[in-house]
Amino acid sequence: MRLPCKEELVNLVHRKIKSGEISENEVWKEYITRDCNWISFKIGSCQKLDINLQDPKILLYEFGQDGWYGPIIKDDKKYLLRTYRISATENVNYRWSVICEIAPDYVALMWRGFTVQGLADQKQRGYQFEFWDYIPDIYEFLQKKFMGNWQDINLYNFVLKNLWSKYNQPNDSKYKWFHEGVRATSSGVTLNARTGKALDIEGKGLTALSKALAESCLLAQNPQLDLLLQPKIEDAITKTLMREWGTRSYEFSLEKVMANSQSLDKNQKLIRAHFYFGNGNTTQGQDSLQHIKCYAEWGGARKVLEFILNELRDNNGKIQSIS
Known part of the structure; x- marks a missing residue:
């Protein structure tokens, strides 16, 4: 059985939301638990939890802007999304998202890496997106907003x-x-x-x-x-x-x-x-x-x-x- 391509899957989800078969919140709860191939985490806790950012529902219907979305609550954890508009060429943009999982005793960032045929400011082909330049800024934002006391383990x-x-x-x-x-x-x-x-x-x-x-x-x-x-x-x-x-x-x-x-x-x-x-x-x-x-x-x-x-x-x- 052939699996649906990304465009077919998006259209299917939109139809089910419109018909009321599933809710926007259910879609996001599935999205935040999707399979990722990269992770970074720190242990510790935070003092502040009542943070409200942009509504993630908007990302189901449009490309959206660079920024923070959430929270999405599942079980005893709070999830945020940090999205970036990555310019590959003059007419092609990627929306790269990092899932931030905030639990009582740790924080974890999960994402999918990708390789593009040439970023706007890179001449190399098959260039791996340099996600390591972005993750430290995400931690810095979370530390400040949530008054977090998180540390790396050795x-x-x-x-x-x-x-x-x-x-x-x-x-x-x-x-x-x-x-x-x-x-x-x-x-x-x-x-x-x-x-x-x-x-x-x-x-x-x-x-x-x-x-x-x-x-x-x-x-x-x-x-x-x-x-x-x-x-x-x-x-x-x-x-x-x-x-x-x-x-x-x-x-x-x-x-x-x-x-x-x-x-x-x-x-x-x-x-x-x-x-x-x-x-x-x-x-x-x-x-x-x-x-x-x-x-x-x-x-x-x-x-x-x-x-x-x-x-x-x-x-x-x-x-x-x-x-």
Whole structure:
């Protein structure tokens, strides 16, 4: 069955609103929970909640202006929309929207990135929209308007220390952790690697590289390869490459092994995400922003946020900061 294109979907929604089958508010409640492939979040709370901005209903019928819309209330959360008119060419504009989710103990921004064939002020083709230049201003607005006291967690320590120690142990039969990508710089050497289940480094995988280094170390010490010790050495080498090589971003996937399952296809998919740690040496570019790339087939931004918040909450449900 063919899925409707965007124009057909818009016309269908308009007809249903006009006929009274659905309300404008119902449309927006669905929109704010749509799948997004990028997310940024901070933990904490705010003192002010009674903020009224432009009515988002207008965006169902016209392009609208740059600005803030909302609130939209769903469950115990408040949602705002920040829209931008992005000029691609003289006659083509994009409406880019950021969904702002304000909960009692965190704030999260979710959006869809996009690539255009040439922005008005860019000569490059296939240029990725530089959303990282906009997100800090959104946080600044929310901090002021809501009197928010929100802070970043240390995403680097959360992923490469907390989660790694909990889920990525040698010979762990309960979970499967896969290295999907890494970008790192140290001592003038840059590591930029990607693949499916192991990282490509000039045709070799990071997993394969760690294994080869571990074998070399063991053989140098003892010609009789210690198969029991090898996984621990491989893990130690991988940790060094990941943790001590100035890692700027890292992608991994995590699966829970189901009982009596012999196939990875039957494992429970917990999370796959690319974490940008915001710890680059420059103040510009994508590395300046702490954010996360998510994948629709793994549940998108909301599944990633749910996983992270569950890991951060203590037994009483309180979010714990990571320093």
